[in-house]
Amino acid sequence: MEYIRRLTESLEVWQFVVVGVVTFVVMRKLRRYFTVLKKYTAEGKTILITGANTGIGRAAAIEFAKRGGRVILACRDTEKAKRAAYYIRERTNKGLLVIKQLDLSSQDSVRKFANDILATEDRLDVLVNNAGVFGLPYGLTEDGIETTFAVNHLSHFLLTNMLLDLMRKKKHARIITVTSMLYARGIIDIDDIVKGGHKSSSYSQSKLANIMCANVLSSRLAGSGITVNSVSPGMVKTDLARHKIGESFMKNLMYETVGRLLLKTPEQGCEMIISCALDPDFKSTTGKLFRNGQKLELNDVAKDESTALRLWDVCMDLTNLH
Numbered sequence: 410m411e412y413i414r415r416l417t418e419s420l421e422v423w424q425f426v427v428v429g430v431v432t433f434v435v436m437r438k439l440r441r442y443f444t445v446l447k448k449y450t451a452e453g454k455t456i457l458i459t460g461a462n463t464g465i466g467r468a469a470a471i472e473f474a475k476r477g478g479r480v481i482l483a484c485r486d487t488e489k490a491k492r493a494a495y496y497i498r499e500r501t502n503k504g505l506l507v508i509k510q511l512d513l514s515s516q517d518s519v520r521k522f523a524n525d526i527l528a529t530e531d532r533l534d535v536l537v538n539n540a541g542v543f544g545l546p547y548g549l550t551e552d553g554i555e556t557t558f559a560v561n562h563l564s565h566f567l568l569t570n571m572l573l574d575l576m577r578k579k580k581h582a583r584i585i586t587v588t589s590m591l592y593a594r595g596i597i598d599i600d601d602i603v604k605g606g607h608k609s610s611s612y613s614q615s616k617l618a619n620i621m622c623a624n625v626l627s628s629r630l631a632g633s634g635i636t637v638n639s640v641s642p643g644m645v646k647t648d649l650a651r652h653k654i655g656e657s658f659m660k661n662l663m664y665e666t667v668g669r670l671l672l673k674t675p676e677q678g679c680e681m682i683i684s685c686a687l688d689p690d691f692k693s694t695t696g697k698l699f700r701n702g703q704k705l706e707l708n709d710v711a712k713d714e715s716t717a718l719r720l721w722d723v724c725m726d727l728t729n730l731h
């Protein structure tokens with residue numbers, strides 16, 4: 410009897426879990442038909458997105474193009490970028506698409522790219538620092554910087570600083586950094602940052618550095634008309650996990666099935682980026698972190714101003730911006 414009672418009880422738990430999961434999946438799937446995005450316009454604006462050939466960056470590029478923006482797809486592989494432009498054009502014939510090569514694992518590439526933008530563009534209304542890597546095996550870039558930190562943070566730091574004067578040309582411009590809630594597991598290991606640090610994962614550290622430097626920049630640009638905000642897209646089914654999943658058939662199958670059911674689509678994942686970039690209500694919002702339409706409180710580590718200022722100076726040194 411006891412066995413049957415326990416079985417019935419555990420069946421109830423399972424029913425509860427199954428109903429919960431099914432409800433979650435159905436709600437998530439239905440949500441795409443009730444998009445929270447308003448019809449903001451990007452008409453007349455130039456928007457630069459790093460890593461726009463796939464995932465969240467490409468989804469954001471589609472939304473900006475649909476709204477009539479001139480969208481610069483900054484991608485490391487121009488063939489992939491051309492395929493992305495074709496993909497975007499299959500979905501909208503609005504807006505303008507410009508493809509530019511940018512490899513964030515090389516500061517030389519970042520400098521060439523930024524100088525090209527400065528020479529060819531007469532305005533930059535929105536900069537979306539989106540490109541990122543996760544789960545990369547340990548390695549150093551040609552500049553001797555740990556690759557995840559270099560790609561996710563340091564090169565975007567350099568790029569942003571090089572493009573500030575162009576953004577200043579108009580009364581108002583917005584910088585958006587795509588970070589991750591994994592920032593909360595990060596610790597800034599200043600003394601070892603070049604080698605990726607050893608106090609937390611390099612990804613978490615890079616995403617924490619994104620937020621801290623975005624907030625320093627936001628303070629420095631106070632009153633300039635340029636706003637700087639961070640966005641966490643949530644868990645989104647993209648190519649980001651590629652280095653973790655590798656070639657394994659089973660892992661890919663799991664990711665495809667579970668990912669499709671439980672993770673956000675890239676279209677859902679880019680919604681907050683579009684709002685931060687175009688919503689008139691965000692015009693003077695700066696130095697904040699957003700996720701799912703909500704402003705989030707930062708943890709104490711991210712709020713530590715003295716570490717943020719030290720980090721800023723180290724990044725200036727590492728990118729020879731001093």
Ligand SMILES: NC(=O)c1ccc[n+]([C@@H]2O[C@H](COP(=O)([O-])OP(=O)(O)OC[C@H]3O[C@@H](n4cnc5c(N)ncnc54)[C@H](OP(=O)(O)O)[C@@H]3O)[C@@H](O)[C@H]2O)c1
Binds near residue numbers: 587589590644
């Ligand atoms: N997906 C999620 O659940 C999630 C969660 C939290 C935060 N995020 C953040 O969202 C952002 C976008 O990621 P995603 O999920 O859309 O991933 P994704 O599909 O893998 O896209 C990443 C993009 O970054 C580009 N990239 C990587 N290394 C680069 C380099 N050296 N130079 C230039 N571009 C480079 C990739 O180009 P290639 O295709 O050529 O490699 C790709 O376009 C990232 O910053 C990520 O940390 C994502």
